[in-house]
Amino acid sequence: WVLMVTAQTPTNIAVIKYWGKRDENLILAINDSISVTLDPAHLCTTTTVAVSPAFNQDRMWLNGKEISLSGGRYQNCLREIRARANDVEDEKKGIKITKKDWENLHVHVASYNNFPTAAGLASSAAGFACLVYSLAKLMNVQEDNGRLSAIARQGSGSACRSLYGGFVKWVMGKEENGSDSIAVPLVDEKHWDELVIIIAVVCSRQKETSSTSVMRETVETSALIEHRAKEVVPKRIIQMEEAIQKCDFATFTHLTCADSNQFHAACLDTSPPIFYMNDTSHRIISCVEKWNRSEGTPQVAYTFDAGPNAVLIARNRTSAALLLQRLLFHFPPNSETDLNSYVIGDKSL
Numbered sequence: 370w371v372l373m374v375t376a377q378t379p380t381n382i383a384v385i386k387y388w389g390k391r392d393e394n395l396i397l398a399i400n401d402s403i404s405v406t407l408d409p410a411h412l413c414t415t416t417t418v419a420v421s422p423a424f425n426q427d428r429m430w431l432n433g434k435e436i437s438l439s440g441g442r443y444q445n446c447l448r449e450i451r452a453r454a455n456d457v458e459d460e461k462k463g464i465k466i467t468k469k470d471w472e473n474l475h476v477h478v479a480s481y482n483n484f485p486t487a488a489g490l491a492s493s494a495a496g497f498a499c500l501v502y503s504l505a506k507l508m509n510v511q512e513d514n515g516r517l518s519a520i521a522r523q524g525s526g527s528a529c530r531s532l533y534g535g536f537v538k539w540v541m542g543k544e545e546n547g548s549d550s551i552a553v554p555l556v557d558e559k560h561w562d563e564l565v566i567i568i569a570v571v572c573s574r575q576k577e578t579s580s581t582s583v584m585r586e587t588v589e590t591s592a593l594i595e596h597r598a599k600e601v602v603p604k605r606i607i608q609m610e611e612a613i614q615k616c617d618f619a620t621f622t623h624l625t626c627a628d629s630n631q632f633h634a635a636c637l638d639t640s641p642p643i644f645y646m647n648d649t650s651h652r653i654i655s656c657v658e659k660w661n662r663s664e665g666t667p668q669v670a671y672t673f674d675a676g677p678n679a680v681l682i683a684r685n686r687t688s689a690a691l692l693l694q695r696l697l698f699h700f701p702p703n704s705e706t707d708l709n710s711y712v713i714g715d716k717s718l
């Protein structure tokens with residue numbers, strides 16, 4: 370027999386960034402962060418997990434290609450979920466698995482992204498969140514999403530925020546074992562539903578260095594990152610939560626853009642310096658800044674993760690349509706600017 374579960378998890382984009390760990394194995398951050406979860410129709414991972422007595426080892430396929438599960442991150446997630454497994458019974462199929470059986474049963478995992486993994490768009494967030502969620506369903510784990518987020522966090526920090534829709538805060542926590550380092554939903558996807566997210570794919574090449582190792586170098590060598598984590602982010606988190614509650618787009622834009630810029634400044638302050646944005650990214654920033662200033666009230670917020678692609682958050686559909694017009698005018702697709710496609714994703718509408 371084979372027992373299967375399929376789940377779908379969207380990716381999330383941080384508006385107050387996580388950058389820097391206080392514990393690399395447990396993945397504990399040096400500051401709180403806030404993100405918005407995207408609509409699963411646009412950027413998400415679908416994962417099927419299966420268990421059968423015929424499986425003699427844990428195996429995983431990502432977009433059809435087998436990947437190694439030997440990395441500590443996968444092992445940590447599998448171990449944590451297995452430790453919480455419960456009895457499972459499927460009467461129709463005549464399957465009965467006891468809590469104890471799970472120790473000797475192996476799983477097969479097949480995971481697909483509905484966006485190109487090579488596009489350099491956050492895929493580990495949706496991937497680990499979906500892995501943990503689907504395994505928890507398969508093994509009848511009775512933990513709430515907060516507790517599951519602490520397990521997904523051990524796969525990839527940003528993954529813990531993908532367990533909820535809407536705006537989500539990852540509370541860094543204080544405990545050494547990470548038990549209080551969990552995701553907390555701020556507002557659900559129905560709140561502030563006029564926002565529209567457009568991702569301008571500036572470069573579809575895969576990242577050269579993993580964000581994990583750069584993060585470590587930033588913590589070890591940048592003076593700015595400590596100031597950011599201790600002095601800047603705590604204030605921004607409070608202001609951002611208030612802006613989200615009030616749907617205050619001007620404050621939201623100011624904080625989102627400033628935080629993205631400071632994160633990239635910290636990367637530049639790292640030795641050796643890291644340049645995630647390229648000329649096209651910089652031109653997009655100028656274009657948005659000029660437009661926002663000429664309108665008097667901001668129309669679009671921008672934020673860039675560990676890569677050159679722009680995530681643009683428009684205040685409403687009208688601004689989003691105007692933004693697309695502007696982008697197409699300044700960066701015609703397939704021109705030498707290599708801004709080669711747009712992914713349009715409403716905020717988990």
Ligand code: DP6
Pocket residue numbers: 382383385386387388396402491493524525526527528580581584673674675
């Ligand atoms: C720039 O979550 O990918 O996207 O915890 O090492 O897996 P690991 O890092 P990851 O880093 C994400 C960094 C970011 C900002 C953010 O999502 O908050």
